[in-house]
Amino acid sequence: MKPIVTRTLSNLQRNILAGIITAGPLFITWLVFSIVLGWLAKAGLPIVHLLALAFPEKWLTNSLTQSALAILLTLVVLYVLGRLTSLVLGRQLFVLFEASLERLPFVAKVYTSVRQLLDTMMSKKETSQRVVLIDFPIPGQKSIGFLTRTMKDEATGEELAAVLLPNAINPTSAFLQILPLQRVTETDLTMEHAMSLLMTGGAVGPETIQYSQAAKNIVE
Numbered sequence: 001m002k003p004i005v006t007r008t009l010s011n012l013q014r015n016i017l018a019g020i021i022t023a024g025p026l027f028i029t030w031l032v033f034s035i036v037l038g039w040l041a042k043a044g045l046p047i048v049h050l051l052a053l054a055f056p057e058k059w060l061t062n063s064l065t066q067s068a069l070a071i072l073l074t075l076v077v078l079y080v081l082g083r084l085t086s087l088v089l090g091r092q093l094f095v096l097f098e099a100s101l102e103r104l105p106f107v108a109k110v111y112t113s114v115r116q117l118l119d120t121m122m123s124k125k126e127t128s129q130r131v132v133l134i135d136f137p138i139p140g141q142k143s144i145g146f147l148t149r150t151m152k153d154e155a156t157g158e159e160l161a162a163v164l165l166p167n168a169i170n171p172t173s174a175f176l177q178i179l180p181l182q183r184v185t186e187t188d189l190t191m192e193h194a195m196s197l198l199m200t201g202g203a204v205g206p207e208t209i210q211y212s213q214a215a216k217n218i219v220e
Contacts, residue, residue, distance in 0.1 A: 028200050031169065037071055044070030044077075131194045133185040133211065134163055134177060142185065142211070144194055150181060171198045186210065 048070045052060040059065055085094050136143040145163035153160055159181040166174040187210045189197075197205040 028169075028203055032199050035170065037067075040074040041067045041070040044072070044074040047073050131187050131189040131191060132161075132163060133187055134165070134179060134183060136165060136175070136177065144189075144197060145177070146191075146194070147184065151178075166198055168198050168201050171195070185212070 045066065048060075048066045051069075052066070060069075130147050132145050132147045133142040134145055135141065136145075143165050145165045147161055147163050149162045151160050151162065152158065160178055161181045161184045163177045163179065163184065164174050165177060189206065189209065193206050
C-alpha cells in the first residue's frame, strides 16, 4: 500500500512542478504587462473622461473601452513627444522647457536627478560597465544594480560607488547603496539583460554571468 501512495504522491508532485514551470513564465509575463498597461491606462484616463463628457455615447462609458482608449492615447502622446524631440525645433523647445523647470527649486532637483539617472541607464557607451553586482541584503547574496557614479571618501580618499538596486518585477522602486568600489562586482550584462532579469524575476536572462570578478577600472 505504501509504495502505491508514495508513487502517487511522487507523480502528483512532479505534475504540479511541471505545471508551475509551464505557467510561471506566462504568469510573470502577464504580471509585467498588467503593470505597464496599468500605468499607461492611468496616464490616459483623464483625457478619456473628458471625451466621455463631450461625447456621451454609451460605448465611451464602458470601463474596458475607456482603459483601451487611455492606453492608445498615451502611446500616441509618447510617440508624438518622441518624434517632436527628435526634430530640431522640438529639441529647441524641449531645451526651453527644461530651462524653465530649472527655475523651480524643488522640481528642478527632482527632474534633473531623474533625467541623469535615465540617461545613464539608457547609455550605449561601452567605456564603462554600468550593470554590477553587490552583496545585498547580506554578504554572500548578490543583487543586480546599476552603477550610476563614483566618488571619493572625503576623509580617506577611498573610491566609492553609488549603486542603484531596483526591485524585481517592479523596478520603479529601488534602494540606493553607497559602498567601496572594491566591493562592487563587475559584470558583462547589458542593460537589456539586466532589465529582463529584473522584470521576469530571473526567468529570462543570459546563461552565464560574471559572478565573482572584482570591480576594476570602473570610471565615472
